[in-house]
Amino acid sequence: MRHLKNSASLRLLFLGIFLSVLGASLSSIGFSLLAAQVQQSSLLAGVLLAHLLPSVIFSLPGGHVADKKLRWWWWPVSLLATALVTTLMALNLSWPVIIAGSVFNSSCLALVGPVAQKLVAAYSEDSARAGSQLATAQGSATVLGVALGGLSFAARALQIMLLADAAAALILAMIALVVATPEAIRIEQSDGPKGIFAGLVMLKSPKVFGSLGLVLIITTVLSTSLDDVAGVFALTHALNLSPYEYGLTSAAWALGIVLGSFIGRYLQANPLKKYPWTALPIGIAIAAVGLFAPGFRTIMVLFLAGGAGNGCFNAVGNRIILSSVPKNQQGRAWSAYRWIIHVLLLVGYLVGAVFGADYPLELMAWGGSSLVLCALINILLRAYWARSSAARSA
Secondary structure (H helix, E strand, O other): OOOOOHHHHHHHHHHHHHHHHHHHHHHHHHHHHHHHHOOOHHHHHHHHHHHHHHHHHHHHHHHHHHHHOOOOOHHHHHHHHHHHHHHHHHHOOOHHHHHHHHHHHHHHHHHHOHHHHHHHHHHOOOHHHHHHHHHHHHHHHHHHHHHHHHHHHHOOOHHHHHHHHHHHHHHHHHHHHHHOOOOOOOOOOOOOOOOOOHHHHHHHOOOOOHHHHHHHHHHHHHHHHHHHHHHHHHHHHHOOOOHHHHHHHHHHHHHHHHHHHHHHHHOOOOHHHHHHHHHHHHHHHHHHHHHHOOOHHHHHHHHHHHHHHHHHHHHHHHHHHHHHOOHHHHHHHHHHHHHHHHHHHHHHHHHHHHHOOOOHHHHHHHHHHHHHHHHHHHHHHHHHHHHHHHHHHO
């Protein structure tokens, strides 16, 4: 049983990742709606910080642990602990327990979570396909989790949502016992990149994302995080969309992510060259809403296209890391990638919370336009460098 073929191990991993993200989405949307229901913004901020701050603090050390110190049993044990803590949260829905439990679970994910992606790289034989499947599993689970979370909360089933999250962690722990073998978890024995910032250095390498690619990631995450906050005010207040229409626009973006993740598997050749092209529709969709304040139907089309770009962006980004970073250094690369995203989410959410209610369309226009400009600069510079390189070699 512990010698499954790579394809079978990958299928188990993706199933576990799907269930884990689904459970986490159920809990996250449930806590957010619970905080909104009691109309205390401080509780909502506490939930957000409990999920993001541990990732900012522990992700980089977690990557170092995953590549240098990891033992195969650490991951399943951490998942069992997460399942237990989530069960305690379900049985005691007090805010101190919710916040403390969220901090514990997020800390475990940051410290040991990179093992999942490290194992995907170990078992993967086709980085383009694996990157797309990883993005599809995460994207579709998030979409389903948000939808089921909203329905379940409306039915006053928050405890059931949390127990489902605990069950997902338990299933992933059992899968981890099968796939997280000592042979699959490759520990770096040589004098490779050192220090907790080694993952950031890897991502900046021209063989991975390079400086241009990192700037594109930063701009994309900032733009979408601003849209997450300012977009609510822009659509529901500035553009007067009904709650039903707002829900449909969110669903259109989510559907686009799933479709884009699937399309991403076909973008195999020259992923770095294609990377900025995937970000372009994200920026266009957000900027168009902020600049032109279109009607509901136009927003639906824009958000479907923007979501598709978002899905492709995730799939191609996954493929770049899986194919460009050595298997025994994958932990630090994924941890650094997650750290960048969570730091920028905090910044974007903070800016959106401060200015989103007063300048919602302006923030969307600024964020989307910045992303379009960054993507175009990436495209032009990469084309120029490719021509220069070809001319020198001729």
